[in-house]
Amino acid sequence: MNTAWLNFDPVLLWTDALILTLLAGVLVLVWFIRRHEHLRAPWRSVAQRPMAMGSALVLSVFVIIGLLDSLHYREKLPDSLADAPHYSVDVLSVFDAMVGDLRTQQEKTYSEPLAMQLYAKEFVQRDGVAVREYPRLKFGGSHLRHASERVPDITRRSLIGLAQGLAVSLLLFGLLAAWQARRTQNSFGEWFMLWGEGRLDWPGRTVAVIVTLLLMMGGLLIHLAAAYHVFGTDKVGQDVLYISLKSIRTGLVIGTLTTLVTLPLAIGLGIAAGYFRGWIDDVIQYVYTVLNSIPGVLLIAAAVLIVQVYVESNPDLFDTAARRADIRLLALCLIMGVTSWTGLARLLRGESLKLRTLDYVEAARAFGVSHTRIISRHIFPNVFHLVLIAIVLDFSGLVLAEAVLSYVGVGVDPSMHSWGNMINGSRLELAREPVVWWQLGAAFTFMFTLVLAANLFADGVRDAFDPRQGGRQ
């Protein structure tokens, strides 16, 4: 494709491609579920649970940021020729473009959240005399003339941000109310009454509150981040808020792509073991028992090292730093997937053992239906809910696993933004006095929010799909 007329060069990293495939897959699945009543019903009940809907909204913010961060490109260098364009070696993403200066406003080293001075004293030339003091930041609070203006300025910006967030959410709510009222053929007031009493068929109040909170938080961050480093800066002066936001994609990639590797193994082998029994069962059980008894970290460390050696000996295959980091991330996903399918496989084996003796499977066998058809029409649809619950539950575990592995040093590439790397980076600084806490704090907050939201959502999904909990809300 000739992209010369563009002033950028789209870059499709391996993980980007897989994420887009996954997104397409999810959309197909949604379409499929919508067409099948028995699949749709539990999801409808998920949508009626306030907790699940609230956490789904929070999750969706993370997902949107992660997706925007997965559309990569390289900028055209300003002095390159029109017919033979040269592109920058930096691979940027749509998200980078949206946050604008946040990426480039780099300080010299550590600075506290919302500070206007560095965290370390330096010799500064003042009126020709070298004075040792906290120097002013290049960007954070640089518009202030005096330290006493800082707090009023922060307050003013916070209030404006919150007010704008509130205004936008009110506007959205008004539009929603008008649309819903028209759709249900109620008057505006009636719909509002229903909403207020929580008598809608979806958790209207929770959704409204969460959306408002998210928008207000967004407004706050936008206004503060324009002039300050909201979460401070790290050792090399990079904005911690920016790093935390960039880490979202890493976390999501680990959490989702790993499941993509896990699922075929777990479903295929688990069902095969339970359905066919006999020697097939023995072999599969043997494989996962062996795999389970090897320490996972060992396998992961070995695999990551192999990939690293491969990347270094084939520099022409990986032209940018982003590609090198990306292939390591992908390798990490693969190896984590290969080591973590056993739990789900064991669960599915047990369930298939039970299902294969049920009368409807016997009836299908009495018709001479082939094994592939029995598995695809009788066994798989009846274990599907287990798969779904496992995916959502595993997700948070994998995000946390990445943090631990990067902390140990066998996780993602050190140049890649990730919460594990942030924690690793702040590890040594925790011992210094005064302590540098914000890097760890930011990583913790983001990870905590994502994992909590994912877990709450998983709870909702499990309750909706678990037949024993049936009607309970």
Next chain:
Amino acid sequence: MNALLKVDKLVTAFGRGDDALRVVDGISFHVAAGETYALLGESGCGKSMTALSLMRLLPDGGHIASGSVQLDGLDVLVLPEFDMRGVRGGGMAMIFQEPMLALNPVIKVGTQIAEALELHQHLTGEATWDAACALLNSVGVPDAERRLDSYPFELSGGLRQRVMIAMALAGKPKLLIADEPTTALDVTIQAQVLEVLRKLRTEQQMGMLLITHDLGVVAENADRVGVMYAGELVEEGARDAFFAAPKHPYSRMLFEALPRPGDGGRLTTIPGQVPGFDDKLQGCRFAPRCPHTIARCQSESPDWQELNGQRVRCHLAAELPVRIERELTAHAKSTQSEEPLLQVEGLKVHFPVRRGFFQRTVGHVRAVDDVSLSIQAGRTLALVGESGCGKTTVGKALLRLIEPTAGTVSLGGEIIHANNAATLRRRAQMVFQDPFSSLNPRMRVADILLEGMDALGVGAAKDRREVMTQLLRQVGLPEDAGGRYPHAFSGGQRQRIAIARALAVSPQLVICDEPTSALDVSVQAQILNLLKDLQDSLGLAYLFITHNLAVVDYLAHDVAVMYLGRIVEQGAAADVLSSPRHPYTQALVSAVPRIEPQTGQHIIRLEGDQPSPLNPPQGCHFHPRCSHAIEVCRQTFPDPTLLENGHWVRCHWVVAQS
């Protein structure tokens, strides 16, 4: 008579306010000491909920909305929970339906009984153990001393249920609530357990509340009967009066839906099903299913009225026509063709028992051991036996769902082996016992019906949809049923779907594995009628596997009685059931509770349980339980003895007699 238990206008509801589901709606009855009161009704009528309400053991969400329960003058419903614990077990005790679920599998039987004794009789140490032993003796557990030391899984179903009864008796209760105490048991075991209950009631002057759906059990055990329908009591009366002339249309139809010996006509069915509690209930609850409904029934709930000592809730009770005994016509036997459709010779199914690290075969479970059968087209052979005798295994082995160990099966003159299984699958199909597990909940009815046609390539693909609609019509389902999922149907309708699925490939032989045992009486009648109609119109042959002799009597032309993997008696249904020759068949036939007044026939009690097929007794398998056993029975398995009309039996005693 002084009432031991007095229930007055008891209402039990789930949920509160307008949405509350009233599962028990204002029922009143009383039970005197030493009396058995039977609560009779189909599933979903609120019988078990009544029992749980009395014990105040309702599941989450249920609560007693109003009414009173008095046990020996003590108002049970106002007691604080602490005192209530003394009443449970001490005042009234309960026996549950499924003894395996009611006993803790990891605690020894003795310890479980001792626990109840310590709690209610404050016994300790040796005394507890002795008391437990005495209790087991009193419920007729042989070798009680040793049984105290066993775990529940080591006991058979009948023994477990007796242990349950012993536990219930530990607190010396004044009232025993038995919730379907024998439904999960075989007829011979059921007879044993019921006798234990009868004996205990007379000995200890207990009141007994017997909850059951089985008219036969009621007829033999109850003093008074209350019929429940949709949460209400609709009729109440003394047993004899009730069985002589049931007054409520529902009770009458229950009687008429029951297959009876010598009965060849169509069974009366009750259309529809028991209403769900979330339906709008207005007027008489039975009105939508009642053939005598008048306008008043729709709007006004009938009040109690007294008719010759029986109380009934029906507007028309006094005016209903006198019940006409259904005519007992002989079987309209279909023409008998000489050529057998299915011929089975020496069928054996042995399951290897593997032990140890290398999975060496250390023995065989002889589930089916040398069975020979033959069925002609258009006829029904019933395979009768208690659970665990291998009758289901025979059915599955015929269809090669289980690979037989030995024997030949020929279908329509063609010998079936592994290579021509497709022929077999097209000519023989199966209907399973439990309609809830035999239909994939994730598949639409249309897909379920089309599955077999697709897999076997029956008919042209474009015609299959049409065949499917025709099938649905044939089994009496609405035509739009194809688009729905199985959970949208009731048990009876599901069984119809299962039958339609088997018929989809137009088989000549249908193996029915207890197709009605999971269904209520009124629904069972619908399915039996349907099976009969299909046989008449399509000329199907049935292998009917069942433990219900009444159904055999109604449907089958021939009967084969199985005991421990072998057929012990076979012949025409009328001959075998009216004059059984094998001692086992005799016991089986006599153990069936009957609703007709007994005519001097006494129940032949079988001692003990069926032995394990892993280690069958030497000689005749039945000899350890047989009262006629002689020396030769312990040594050699008897050869078939031919009696008249193709009726044959394997028994040394019969040979010795003739």
